Amino acid sequence: MKNISIAAVVAAAIAVPAFAEDRAGWPESFTVGTASQGGTYFAYGSGWANLVADELGITGGGEVTGGPMQNMALVHTGDAQFGMTTMGPAAESLNGTNPIAPGLQMTNACAMFPMYQTPFAITTLKSSGIASIADIPAGAKIGFGPAGSTSDTYFPRMIETLGIEFERRNGGWNDLGTQLQDGLLDVIAFAAGVPTPAVSQLEVQTEVNFITFSEEEQAKILESFPVAPFTIPADTYETMTEDAQSVSMWNFAIANCDLPTSFVEAVVDVVMSDNERMKGIHKAARSTLPENWDKNNVLMWHPGAAKWFTENAGADIPADKIFSN
The missing domain is CATH 3.40.190.10 (Periplasmic binding protein-like II)
Incomplete structure (x- = not known):
């Protein structure tokens, strides 16, 4: 039994990406803002939330919300670590025309990964x-x-x-x-x-x-x-x-811009490294592919996400499009 346990630990250590070993500042749990039950956002978002929670050994899950506009607000304020939005509502939120909080420019919600159209x-x-x-x-x-x-x-x-x-x-x-x-x-x-x-x-x-x-x-x-x-x-x-x-x-997953770089990079790796697994969650994930990083022309990139796409998808993300405090 002792030998089996040691082997399991070694195997787990090898399987964990190097950037996920540094967990300084990681939250103890996370929430993904989705939308109403019966819609694709809820099924897709709850699915990848559970996948990330299982793979990274951290508590997390999807939460029913009013959809993209509310998700932008929740992620901007940090009430939700992650969320999902379409590019139209994202642009309106950045411009301060989100009806949930008129006049508030929601610039603390960053792009994380492409989802689907x-x-x-x-x-x-x-x-x-x-x-x-x-x-x-x-x-x-x-x-x-x-x-x-x-x-x-x-x-x-x-x-x-x-x-x-x-x-x-x-x-x-x-x-x-x-x-x-x-x-x-x-x-x-x-x-x-x-x-x-x-x-x-x-x-x-x-x-x-x-x-x-x-x-x-x-x-x-x-x-x-x-x-x-x-x-x-x-x-x-x-x-x-x-x-x-x-x-x-286009839809993108979003992250609170203040989340640790290593945490967001690890989350992106879980979602983007195995598309077959994502398609098992929802067929719409057939478009959740690394090469679709360029469909974001609205949001600033989270540094952890930008690092993953630059190193793993050959993304050419300009420095002025990556969030920096």
Whole structure:
């Protein structure tokens, strides 16, 4: 037994990256700000939080929040060590236009690693007869997710740009899915990584329509908002029969800028060093790849994250883009 124990200790020591051996200043526990249950943020964020906790031997987990805007605020203040955000809400938070704390420039939230693109997608019940954006009737009740989320921040403006009149509704994705089934909503406008758990649950329980953007609608949105073209593949959902054209924003994990360099570097290493393991947490992680470091053009980099991407992904991150006290 003694020999086995010694071997295990030696093996563990070899497996721990050199930068993780220095744990000076590391927190005893950590929290990852995610979003509402039923959305991709919650599933993805809780997954990598648990993975990091297991690999580094530290207590940590995901926390339900209002999404990217609130996560920027929580990480900036240090109430959460980590969080997740899309680039649009990140830019607004840096500029002091985050509705949670108007006027506060949230500059103490740093980029940590690329996650995935968030497509903007519309789902209705097949029984509604709504098969396109143009079919959405004036005054339709549309659920946009939690107040302050990426979806709630941008999708109403997009729908208005396309000339649709609607009544705005907010709530967690699971709750909105139930309201759609109960006839309390006409449409749900999702901004979440795909497959979105709430949509996967909906298609098991009832027949749904996956609404695609027409070329003209997509072009109008691309002209007006900080988004990129995106195609939701037909195999994303069990009952989806063809690709859906959409638009998307990139998501990044964020860290409080004051966290120790070695701690953040170790966290990034756990997440970025094994993509197959991340895809096991959520399919959206197929884009959680080192080469996507360059999709951050908004946030300052945490020094620990910048060090990992520079040494392991050949990233060329300018010194003036790395946070420094």
